[in-house]
Amino acid sequence: MSRYTAAEIEANWQKAWDEAEIFRATHSADKPKYYVLEMFPYPSGRIHMGHVRNYTMGDVIARHKLATGHNVLHPMGWDAFGMPAENAAMAIGGHPKEWTYNNIADMRGQMKPLGLSIDWSREFATCDPEYYGQQQALFLDMLKAGLVYRKNAVVNWDPIDMTVLANEQVIDGKGWRSGADVERRELTQWFFAISDMAEELLSALDGLENWPAKVRLMQENWIGKSRGLQFAFGLIDGPDGQDRIEVYTTRPDTLMGASFIGISPDHPLAKQLESDNPELAAFCAEVRKGGTTEEALEKAEKRGFDTGLRVRHPFDTSWELPVYVANFVLMEYGTGAIFGCPAHDQRDLEFSRKYDLPVVSTYVPFEAEYHAPEDGGDAYVPPKTERVLYTRGFAGEEVQTGLEAIDAAVDFCEGQGVGQGVTKYRLRDWGLSRQRYWGCPIPVVHCDTCGVVPEAKENLPIRLPDDVTFDIPGNPLDRHPTWRQTTCPRCGADALRETDTMDTFVDSSWYYARFTAPHATTPTDMAEAEYWMNVDQYIGGIEHAILHLLYSRFFARAMQITGHLPKKAIEPFNALFTQGMVTHEIYQTIGDNGRPVYHLPEDVTDGRLADGTEVQIIPSAKMSKSKKNVVDPAQIISAYGADTARWFVLSDSPPERDVEWTASGAEAASKHLARVYRIVSDIVASDDADAPDADEALLRDMHKAIQAVSAGVEAFGFNAAIARLYAFTATLAKSTAGTAAKRQAATALAQLMSPMTPHLAEELWSMLGHSGLIATAPWPQADPAMLIDAAITLPVQVNGKRRAEIQVPQDMPKDQIEKMAIEAVQRALDGATPKKVIVVPGRIVNIVV
RNA sequence: GCGGGCGUGAUGGAAUGGUAGACAUACCAGACUUAAAAUCUGUUGGGCGUAUGCCCGUGUGGGUUCGAAUCCCACCGCCCGCACCA
Numbered sequence: 001m002s003r004y005t006a007a008e009i010e011a012n013w014q015k016a017w018d019e020a021e022i023f024r025a026t027h028s029a030d031k032p033k034y035y036v037l038e039m040f041p042y043p044s045g046r047i048h049m050g051h052v053r054n055y056t057m058g059d060v061i062a063r064h065k066l067a068t069g070h071n072v073l074h075p076m077g078w079d080a081f082g083m084p085a086e087n088a089a090m091a092i093g094g095h096p097k098e099w100t101y102n103n104i105a106d107m108r109g110q111m112k113p114l115g116l117s118i119d120w121s122r123e124f125a126t127c128d129p130e131y132y133g134q135q136q137a138l139f140l141d142m143l144k145a146g147l148v149y150r151k152n153a154v155v156n157w158d159p160i161d162m163t164v165l166a167n168e169q170v171i172d173g174k175g176w177r178s179g180a181d182v183e184r185r186e187l188t189q190w191f192f193a194i195s196d197m198a199e200e201l202l203s204a205l206d207g208l209e210n211w212p213a214k215v216r217l218m219q220e221n222w223i224g225k226s227r228g229l230q231f232a233f234g235l236i237d238g239p240d241g242q243d244r245i246e247v248y249t250t251r252p253d254t255l256m257g258a259s260f261i262g263i264s265p266d267h268p269l270a271k272q273l274e275s276d277n278p279e280l281a282a283f284c285a286e287v288r289k290g291g292t293t294e295e296a297l298e299k300a301e302k303r304g305f306d307t308g309l310r311v312r313h314p315f316d317t318s319w320e321l322p323v324y325v326a327n328f329v330l331m332e333y334g335t336g337a338i339f340g341c342p343a344h345d346q347r348d349l350e351f352s353r354k355y356d357l358p359v360v361s362t363y364v365p366f367e368a369e370y371h372a373p374e375d376g377g378d379a380y381v382p383p384k385t386e387r388v389l390y391t392r393g394f395a396g397e398e399v400q401t402g403l404e405a406i407d408a409a410v411d412f413c414e415g416q417g418v419g420q421g422v423t424k425y426r427l428r429d430w431g432l433s434r435q436r437y438w439g440c441p442i443p444v445v446h447c448d449t450c451g452v453v454p455e456a457k458e459n460l461p462i463r464l465p466d467d468v469t470f471d472i473p474g475n476p477l478d479r480h481p482t483w484r485q486t487t488c489p490r491c492g493a494d495a496l497r498e499t500d501t502m503d504t505f506v507d508s509s510w511y512y513a514r515f516t517a518p519h520a521t522t523p524t525d526m527a528e529a530e531y532w533m534n535v536d537q538y539i540g541g542i543e544h545a546i547l548h549l550l551y552s553r554f555f556a557r558a559m560q561i562t563g564h565l566p567k568k569a570i571e572p573f574n575a576l577f578t579q580g581m582v583t584h585e586i587y588q589t590i591g592d593n594g595r596p597v598y599h600l601p602e603d604v605t606d607g608r609l610a611d612g613t614e615v616q617i618i619p620s621a622k623m624s625k626s627k628k629n630v631v632d633p634a635q636i637i638s639a640y641g642a643d644t645a646r647w648f649v650l651s652d653s654p655p656e657r658d659v660e661w662t663a664s665g666a667e668a669a670s671k672h673l674a675r676v677y678r679i680v681s682d683i684v685a686s687d688d689a690d691a692p693d694a695d696e697a698l699l700r701d702m703h704k705a706i707q708a709v710s711a712g713v714e715a716f717g718f719n720a721a722i723a724r725l726y727a728f729t730a731t732l733a734k735s736t737a738g739t740a741a742k743r744q745a746a747t748a749l750a751q752l753m754s755p756m757t758p759h760l761a762e763e764l765w766s767m768l769g770h771s772g773l774i775a776t777a778p779w780p781q782a783d784p785a786m787l788i789d790a791a792i793t794l795p796v797q798v799n800g801k802r803r804a805e806i807q808v809p810q811d812m813p814k815d816q817i818e819k820m821a822i823e824a825v826q827r828a829l830d831g832a833t834p835k836k837v838i839v840v841p842g843r844i845v846n847i848v849v
Numbered sequence: 850g851c852g853g854g855c856g857u858g859a860u861g862g863a864a865u866g867g868u869a870g871a872c873a874u875a876c877c878a879g880a881c882u883u884a885a886a887a888u889c890u891g892u893u894g895g896g897c898g899u900a901u902g903c904c905c906g907u908g909u910g911g912g913u914u915c916g917a918a919u920c921c922c923a924c925c926g927c928c929c930g931c932a933c934c935a
Contacts, residue, residue: 214930217853221931228935249935262935302933328933338935346850347933381850426934545930652861652873660861664874672873675888720863723872730872795868800916802868827902838915844867848915 004677006641010759014115022066022776023117025073027531034070035532036062037512039540039548040077043103043125044084047110049582049623049661050541052633053649056756057579057718058539059116060650063755064713066117067779073532075515076111076118078104078125081132081439082504083161083177089470096438097466100127110634114642115758117775122518126507131514132440133461134523135506139443140454141562147193148432150452154266155431157185162473163435164189184288190442190500191429194554198223198425201553210575212656215545222546224426226250229410230335231419233261233311236320239272245311245323248334248424252409253402254341256392257362259352261311262304262326264336270325273307280305280325287327302351303327314418326351334424343372346379362392363405430551432503435475437468439501447488447495456489462497475499508548509555512538512572513565524564533569542578549576577716580658582649584629586618598628601663602635620660631661643757644670650718650756672726673760676749679733680764683742698735701728702745703786709752710782718756725752743768748780796821797846803828806845814839821845 017023027033038058041051055076062074078100085096104125124131142148156165158175165175165182175182194201202223205216228250235243245261263270265284274281283305304324313319321339328347329338342352343361352359359374365388371377382388384402391397393405394412410421433442441462443455455462465483468476477483477499488495510523516532517525540548556572559565565572587604591597599615608614623630636645648669653659705728712721732745747768754761754774765774788810794817796804804824808817818837822829829849836848 214853218930221852224931224934226934247935251935326933328935330934333934335935340935345935348935424934426931542929654862657862662861662874665861668874671887678888719861720872723863726872793868797868797916800867800914805868836915838867840867840916844916846867846915 004674004760006643006673006759007638009763010113010115010642013759013762014112016762016773017115017117017775020773020776022773023072023074023119024121025071025075025119025532028071031069031071033073033532034062034065034537035073035516035535036065036537037075037515037535037539039538039544040079040508040511041107042082042084043078043080043100043107045103045106047107047633049631049633049649051111052114052645053582053655053659054539054541054579055111055114055116056646056649057577057655057716058537059114059118059646059758060713060718060755061537061539062117063758063775064779066775067751067754067777069778072117073122073515074116074118075122075518076116076120077123077511077515077518078107078127079504079508079511080104080125080127081501081507083436083438085438086436086470090473095466095468096470097127097464100125100438113637114633114646117758122515124514124518126440126504126511127438129461129463130519131511132507133463134514134520135440135502135510136443136455136460136462137457138510138523138559138562138564139502139506140457140460141564142192142558143444143454145558145562147558147561148190149193150188150190152186152188153191153431154184154186155189156182157187159183161436162475164431164433187433189431189433191431192554192558194430194551195425195427197554197557198225198427199423200557201427201550202425204553204571208571208573208576211573212576212578215542215549215576215578218545219550222427222550226424226426228252228406228422228424229413229419230422231314231413233314233321233339235323236310236312238309239269242269242272245269245337246335247337247339248422249339251341251344251402251406252413253390253393253405254344254362255339255409255413256315256394257341257343257360258313258321258339259342259348259357259360260304260321260340260355261323262329262338262340262351263323264329264331265325265327266331267325267329267336269337270307273309273325280307284325287325301327302347302354304351304355306355314413315416322357324351324355332428333426342379343374344379344381346381349373349379360392363388363390365389430503430554432506433500434503435478435499436501437464437470437476439504440507441477442498442500442502444498445486445488445495446498447491447493449493450488450490450495452498453488453490453495459489477501505547505551509551510559512552513556513559513569522564524559526564526566529564529569530566533566533572535573537575537577538573539577539579541581545578549573577655579655580653581622582661583620583658584623584631584661585620586627586629587615588618589613589615598626600628601631620658622658623661636666640666640670641673641759643673643760647673647722647757651722652719654719655716672729673757675733676729676753677760677764679729680746680750680767683739683746684767684769687739698731698737698741698745700786700789701731702748703782705752706748706780707782707787710779713755721752722756725749728752750774751777751780792842794821794842795844796825797844798825798828799848800846810842814841817845821847 036058038054062072066072080100085100088099089096126132139148158165158178158180160178160180161175174180202220202225205219208216228248229252230246230248232244232246235245265287270284274284304326307323307325309323310320311323313321340348340351342349342359361372361374364370373379387399387401389399390405394409414420441464443460443462445453445455447453465480468480470476484496484499486495486497512535513524513529517528552572556565556569560567560570584601587599588596599609603609604615633645644666648666649659652665705724708724709721712718728749732749735742750761750764751774758775761774791807791809794806794808795802796806806820806824808820817839822834825847832849834847834849838846
C-alpha cells in the first residue's frame with residue numbers, strides 16, 4: 001500500500017491542471033458565467049495565513065462552480081503601487097519597481113503551490129504601465145465628465161510620509177500608514193466628486209442583499225445623511241458686509257431654547273475678525289493646532305471666545321444671542337456655525353455653564369422627579385421617538401415625539417420664511433493627489449498660457465521615470481531633472497507635468513473590471529465586461545468595508561457614465577463575504593531589561609523553548625511580525641502539503657469569524673487526509689464483491705453528505721461542511737458494504753472534498769479508476785429518495801421534557817404516532833391523561849398533561 | 850455619546866422555534882507493540898443513583914410558546930464601527 005505523500009501528489013496535479021488549461025476563463029454560450037474574486041494582495045513579499053484563508057475560500061467557491069457547470073472567472077493580480085516600496089527604497093536602497101516586481105515573483109511562487117484554480121493568464125500588477133496607462137485614460141474621461149476636479153483645500157498632511165491623505169485615511173488624527181499626527185495644510189488638489197453621488201451610493205445599499213448587513217450599515221453611517229433646517233441669524237453691527245450667520249440644525253424644535261451662536265475658528269467670519277483682534281487670532285491658532293485624537297477631544301474642554309457680536313433670534317427680534325468662536329465647531333460640517341441649545345445638548349450645556357449663558361428647556365418629560373438642566377441636571381436628550389411635552393414649541397404646548405416636532409418645526413420655519421429644510425451628507429469628496437513617486441501619474445500638464453490641460457490620450461501612458469533617487473524625503477518626481485518638462489497638448493508651448501500621483505485606492509477601485517479584459521487597449525472591453533460583470537462573489541477582509549468598497553462602488557458608476565462599464569455593473573459586487581482573520585497564541589518571556597521577548601511558534605514546544613525555559617502564553621491575536629505569532633504558509637506547505645493548510649483554515653471556525661491556527665489542529669488535518677487516503681487505498685485494493693451490498697446505510701449517508709456538503713459550500717458554511725465530511729468518512733471506514741458500494745461512496749467523498757483538498761481529491765479519483773480530472777467532473781447529485789429514511793426516530797416529550805424515543809415508519813399516520821408515543825411514556829405520565837398531543841412530523845412528539 | 854454584533858463543555862465550535870453540545874482539539878482508558886511512534890476502539894457538561902433512570906444546564910432575571918441557545922423586554926460582560934457631525 002502506498003503512502004500519502006502530499007508534496008509529490010500536489011506537484012503532479014498542479015502540472016496536470018496547467019497542461020489541461022482547465023482554469024482558463026473563456027466564453028461559452030451554453031454555460032452560465034460565474035466571476036469569483038478575492039481582494040488582490042499587496043506584494044509585500046510574503047504570503048501569510050490570511051491570504052491562504054482568503055484565497056482558499058474563493059477557490060472552494062470557484063471549484064464548486066466549475067464542477068456545477070459554470071463558466072468560471074477566477075483571476076489574480078497585484079495591488080502594487082504604494083508607499084512600502086518607496087520606504088524600502090529609502091531604507092535599503094534599490095528601486096521601488098525592482099523591489100515590487102521581485103516581491104510579486106516571490107509571492108506568486110508561494111501562492112502557486114496552494115493549487116488555486118486561478119486563470120493566471122489574466123494576471124497583472126497595477127504598476128504595469130499597461131494598467132496604469134488605462135487608469136490615466138479613465139481619469140481623463142472622468143475629468144471630461146466632471147467627475148474629477150481641482151480645488152484649493154485644507155488637506156490632511158502626513159509629515160512622515162510627506163503626502164496628503166484622504167479623510168478616510170486619517171484614523172484618530174493619525175496617518176493610517178505612518179501613524180504620524182496629521183497636520184492641516186492648504187494645497188491645490190485633485191478630487192473625485194464622490195459626494196455628488198452620496199444619495200445614490202446610500203440608497204443603492206438597499207439593493208445589496210448579499211452583502212453583510214454590517215458593511216452596508218458602516219457605509220450608511222459613513223455617508224451620514226441627515227435632514228435638518230438651514231437658516232440665518234441676523235447679525236447686529238457685523239463687520240464689513242456681514243449681516244447674517246447661516247447655521248444648520250437637525251433639531252429645529254429646540255430653536256426656542258437657543259442661548260448662543262458658535263462658529264468654527266475656520267469660519268469666514270472668524271477669519272475676518274481675527275485680522276484685527278490678536279487675542280482672537282491667538283485663540284484660533286491654538287484651536288487649529290490642537291490634537292484631533294480621540295483622547296485629546298475627550299479631554300479638551302469646551303472653550304469659546306466671545307466675539308462681542310450679537311445676533312437676533314429669527315422669531316423674536318428683541319432676543320439677542322452672543323456669538324462665540326468655539327473650539328468644538330467644525331468648519332467641514334454643515335455651515336461651520338451652530339446655535340447652542342444647552343437644555344437639550346450636553347456639550348452646549350457645559351459650554352453655557354462655563355460662560356454663564358441661559359439654559360431654557362423647550363420640552364420636558366412627563367415624570368415628576370425630573371431634574372431639569374436649568375437646575376443643574378444633565379441635558380435632556382431623549383430618543384427622537386419618545387413622546388415628550390413641548391413647553392416652548394412653535395405651536396404652543398403639546399405632546400409630540402422629537403421626529404414629529406422636527407418635521408413640524410421645519411414646516412413652520414419654512415412657512416415663516418426662516419430658512420429651508422435641507423439634506424446634508426457627511427461624505428466628502430475624495431482627494432486623490434499624493435506627493436509620492438510610486439503611484440499612477442496624474443495625466444495633466446501645467447501650461448503658462450492654457451493653465452491645467454489634460455494630457456492627450458495618444459500620449460498615454462505617462463510613464464514613471466526609472467532614474468529617480470530616494471536619498472532625500474519628498475517626491476522624487478519634483479526634483480527629476482527632465483521628467484516634468486513637456487509640451488502643452490493644447491498650444492504646443494513648453495509646459496510642466498503634474499508631479500502628483502494618484503492615491504493607490506484608485507488602482508484598486510476598478511481592477512475587478514480590468515480582469516474581464518486585462519489586455520484591452522481601452523480601460524475595459526465592453527463586450528467582455530458585458531459578459532463577465534458583475535463579480536458574483538467578492539471575498540475579502542472587513543477592514544475594507546468602507547474605503548475600498550465605497551470607492552469601487554463610486555468607480556463602477558463613474559465607469560458607466562464614461563462608457564467603460566455596462567449599466568448592469570452599477571453595483572460591481574453582487575455578493576460580498578468578509579472573512580475573519582487567522583490568529584495565533586503569543587509566546588513571551590521576560591528579557592533581562594524587564595521587557596517582553598516574543599518567540600516564534602516553531603521555537604516553542606509544549607510551552608518551552610529549546611533550552612527548557614517556560615514561555616508565557618498570551619491569548620490568540622492577529623498574526624503580526626512584532627509579536628512573532630506568525631506561521632509561514634510556505635513552512636506549513638512543505639511540512640504537510642497545501643491540502644492540509646487549506647483543510648485546516650476552512651475547518652473549526654465559521655469563515656466570517658477569526659480562526660486560531662494551532663499546531664495540533666494542523667496535525668489533525670494532516671492525519672485526517674492521510675486517513676482518507678488510506679481508507680480509499682484499502683477499498684481499491686480489496687475485493688469484497690461477495691460482501692452483502694445491501695448496506696444501504698452507506699449510500700443513504702452518502703446522499704445525505706452530498707446534500708449537506710453542497711449546501712454548506714454554497715452558503716459559506718465550510719466548517720459545517722467539513723464536519724459532515726468527517727462524519728461521512730467515519731461511516732465509510734466502518735461500512736461493511738461490498739466493494740461496489742464502497743467505491744461509489746469513496747468517489748463521492750473525493751468529489752465532495754475536491755473544492756477544499758483538490759490535489760488529494762484528484763489522486764483518489766485516479767486511484768478509483770476514473771478518467772479525466774475530478775476538477776471538471778460534474779458535481780454529485782443527492783437522490784431525494786435516499787434522503788428520506790424508511791424508519792425514523794422520534795423523541796417523545798412530556799410537557800417539553802424528553803422522556804422516550806419511538807421508532808416509526810416514515811409514513812405512519814399521526815393518530816398512530818400519538819398512540820405509540822403515549823404508550824412509550826406511560827411511566828412518565830404516571831396515570832395522568834394527556835390533554836393535548838403535538839406531533840411535528842418527522843421531528844418530535846410533545847404530550848401535554 | 851451614537852450605531853451594530855456576540856455571550857453554548859477544558860478549547861474551537863454545531864443546532865430551519867422541536868432530542869443542546871454534531872464535528873474537531875485536549876484529556877483519560879483500552880487494543881496492537883518488548884517499547885515508543887503510527888494506527889484502531891471507547892469514555893468525557895454538572896449532580897444523584899448499583900441500575901431502568903432522575904434533577905440541573907446555552908451570561909443574569911423576566912416574558913411569549915405545547916416546546917426557547919434560537920423570539921420579546923431588562924440587566925451584566927466582551928468585541929467591532931463611527932464620533933466635538935450641530
